[in-house]
Amino acid sequence: MTAFGSIETVVDALKSGALDYLSKPLNIEHLKLVVERALKEHREKHLIENLRTLTAHNQAYGKLVGVSPAMQKVYQLIEKIADKDSAVLIEGETGTGKELVAREIHLRSPRNGNRFIALSCVTLPETLLESELFGYEAGAFTDAKKRKQGLIEAADHGTLFLDEIIEIPLPVQAKLLRVLETGEFTRIGSTEALHSNFRLISATNKDVKELVAKGLFREDLFYRVNVIGIRVPPLRERMEDIIVLANHFLQQLSQGKIKDISMEAMLLLTRYRWPGNVRELEHIIERAVSLDTDGVITPADLPDEVRPKTQVERITTESVISPSETLDEARDKAEKAYLETLLKSTSGNISAASEIAGLSRAQFHLKLRKYKIDPDDYR
Ligand SMILES: Nc1ncnc2c1ncn2[C@@H]1O[C@H](COP(=O)(O)OP(=O)(O)OP(=O)(O)O)[C@@H](O)[C@H]1O
Ligand SMILES: [Mg+2]
Structure with a gap:
């Protein structure tokens, strides 16, 4: 604490390891916050040290890497529902691992000997989406040269994964609802009712209830697809997983060549907001691995958005x-x-x-x- 907040003194103090500085007159609220921050940093360092000693085996559930309480809950839920046939709706921000969760459910279900068929509903125009799902008979439309099996049929005794389900146009939603209610469907251009025994898993990164309220997603379909709801939490809410995933990707991407992520770099990773979640973390580690020259990932190997200016840099430049x-x-x-x-x-x-x-x-x-x-x- 100083009454003379001169730049040199402050920079010297910060460089020799001071966490922060306070100027007189002392503001108690400010002091409390600085102490809180010091305690938080201490806890973070402790956590980073502890998680380092865990073996890879202890950090994953199938292909899902992560030890946070929030992910343990997801694993327990998968465990409970894998062998049921109820429809599952997986909600979570982009890059949180929704597709991995869907695949894990399939793998642990009695259906795992049959197919897991994934379809992203985002990019397909209505007619194409419909023919992908339901298939068609030869001559059903101009380009239908010969009969094509739809994905609903192909997923018989397996799992059908519909990604970004809220993008399905309303007319196709009505058709999908009928399949879920009756277990029957018809190929386009045919009247023959066919059966398919598939388990539906869907995913979305938008708030489905909100879209139901706006009339963009059928409420009756929502109840059908959301018999079991799983929420995959964003990465910023699971600090433990940032640490173990960063180490996991480091080992995987550097093939053991880079041994470590420095404490400073790891602290930066745990504080970043991760709008792109696990996918973004993977890319940032990949980038760091290719930039690194000394065998340890340091803050210099991280991109600017993860590495806000240090206090010393701010004081001396801005x-x-x-x-x-x-x-x-x-x-x-x-x-x-x-x-x-x-x-x-x-x-x-x-x-x-x-x-x-x-x-x-x-x-x-x-x-x-x-x-x-x-x-x-x-x-
Ligand atoms: N828990 C995890 N352990 C290991 N890898 C993960 C984990 N979660 C996500 N990933 C990886 O991150 C990437 C994104 O995961 P995935 O495609 O499952 O996310 P998503 O939620 O379906 O994303 P989007 O909403 O953009 O479709 C993949 O490369 C995946 O392997
Ligand atoms: Mg996905």
Whole structure:
């Protein structure tokens, strides 16, 4: 703590390992937040050390790598429902592993000797989606040269996985509903009722209930496909898994050549928001593996979005004020640096930050907008 917050002193302190600095007069709220952050960092380091010693065998359920309580729940649910025939709806953000979960259910079910057929409903126009699902007879339409089996038929005694199910157009939804209600379907251009005994697993990264409310997804179909619901949590809610998955991808992608991810780099990975979830983590490790030169993944091997400026970098670059600036420019720069520092020390907590700043929440938001600062980047 210092009354003279000169840049050199602060930079020296941070470089020698200080977590943060406080200037006088002491603000108790600020101090509490800094202590909280110190404790959090301590817990994180502890967790990283502990998870390092786990063997690969202890970290996975089939192909699903992860040890977090949230994923343990997913594994338990898979265990319970794998041998049933009820329809499963898997919800989760993009890249969370929904397809892996679907495949794991199939593998652990009595259907595993038969096919697992996956269809993404996103890219197909209505007529194509319909003929993919139901198949057609020769001559059913101009291009139908000979009979084609649909995926519903092909999935007989197996599992049909419909990805992005909410993208199915309403007329095809009606047809799918009929199949689920009666177990019967007809190929396009035919009236013969056929049977298929398939298990339906669907996935979506959008909120289906919301789409039902908007009339874009049939409510009756929703109940049919959502007999069992599984929510795959986003990666940012499972810190343990960030650690074990990062190590897992490192071993896999570097074929054992790179042994380690440094503590600093791992802390950055655990703090990032991961909008692209596990898929994004895999890509970032792949990138780091190809950039690395010294056998250890360090912060320098990580992309900018994961590696926010360190406090030292911020202090020494952003808040340097040049004599050629107008007073307004200099003031704006200082204000922006101040807001960023505040958000960092409060981990993006707007209430705490605005209180320390002596501003109302609304005023604080206005300032953030002015400087294009996203508080989410600090959470
Ligand atoms: N728990 C996990 N363990 C190992 N790899 C995983 C895990 N979760 C996801 N992955 C990997 O991340 C990538 C994305 O997974 P997947 O395709 O199952 O996600 P998704 O939820 O279906 O994504 P989208 O919504 O974009 O279709 C794949 O390469 C997958 O192997
Ligand atoms: Mg998918």
